[in-house]
Amino acid sequence: MADAQFDSALDLLRRLNPRDTKTNLQAITSIVPELTEDLLSSVDQPLEIRRCPQTNRDYLLCDYNRDGDSYRSPWSNEFDPPLEDGTVPSERVRKLEVAANESFDVYRELYYEGGVGSVYFWDLDDGFAGVILLKKGVTPGSQSSGEWDSIHVFEATDRARMSHYKLTSTVILHLANKTEALGDMDLSGNMTRQVEVDLPVESDASHVANVGRLVEDMELKMRNLLQEVYFGKAKDVVGELRSLGTLSDANRDRETQREMIMSMQK
């Protein structure tokens, strides 16, 4: 029953307004409290920002840098509020995490020209795993706003001179617009994609480059996909609901075209 309820909860969240995912998630877990932990770890929500007290730099919060009520800063490796024995990565994986944070900081500047990013790694029995988080918001006019959250979760499993990477990426994109002629327009949602690939690994530095390229390619694909769905598909469906030209003109055009084709076939 619990499995069926979990699937129903995910189905419901996939149908209800994505702008309200947080509220709806709370509502579902208040009806079925047993689902809370599973849902919190599998439903992506817009990321929250916190300032690291040690380095004074912003970092992002998610389930993967949380231990109890504390969050680990990728810049200081310290928990806030402080924890005596918070779970931290092994020395080797922490070195990789530091390097990945530096690399993705450059990536963030190049593609996002601002925003906040954080990378968290953790150990696995046969490799390691991690999450790359990127967030940016813009409010160019008082009447329009946009918010982008990228959540890339990966596992790297050791093979001989190779590593098997499995990447699951979600982008949450919220856009809002308001003008006199337009009224209120809200275009919000999230999309998820997965990829699995084997890549050569010479040293630990290869891991950062491999994951970097995987995320870079995935974000390019997803940005194109989002552009297509948000601005192409949505506009097409509006056109299916209402035709700007008259339908009798459209039918007449189709009829004329049909007659032309018929006459050419004679």
Added chain:
Amino acid sequence: MPSTVELASSFIEGAPPGELADVVADVQALTSDGEDIIPSLLPAFKRYNETQLATVKLPGSSQEVIVSAFNELEDNRYFDPESQTSFEVDHTTQTASAAQSYPLESEQADLIKSLLKSFGVHAREHYPNCSYGVYPIENDSAVAIVLVSNRYSPNNFWNGRFRAIYQLPVSASSSTLTGNIHVDVHYYEDGNVALNTTKPVNISISSVSAESIVSRIAAAERDYQEALNRAFVQTSEGVFKGLRRQLPITRQKVEWEKVGGYRLGQDISGGKGR
């Protein structure tokens, strides 16, 4: 803390176009540990149907008629002026039964009949799959004009709804038509993307004749669709571009071997990330 019925009601009322049955199935699964919750959600179903301008088939007919707060008689009975029929609605299943003849008795009957005719022509020219209605409201002092156009394509993971709801007081010779246009689109293949819009409409009508009212409505709806189409382009070119570039300004992808990972070969201390 809100009760389970209140929470489940908000799910029902939040169902996207064409997906009410799916949301109901999810709600039933989530509440399967207790007794059947559906009967206690009846008020939510009714609010959903009236707000979303649900359409029901008249018994023995293929015609779809609207359910709204404007054409409710009493006890879940509604009327349709065009077919001069009243009918009972089961809000949970969105079905109509017990149809009866219901001749329109209204001081605005003539205006309503000519509005139905003119508005019907307009609706059929621009909405491939729509239902509409014109109803006397507020003790016959005003009329409501409503239209709903649905397109459901669940096999392609999208559904859409266009609603237009207008009210016009008809006591004076000139009047002001007020209302809202709503567009709701849901796309849910490998994700969940929703377009929700509300456009308030406010038009002064100098002569209260069916033809002039409908021509002003037609112009407002056209202007709105054009504004919405422009907004898609502007948002794509503006806010969307400002969030994330397609490529870095150099038009080169990141050289990952050179941006930090190279230090892994050197001695770095774990604690200093900067």
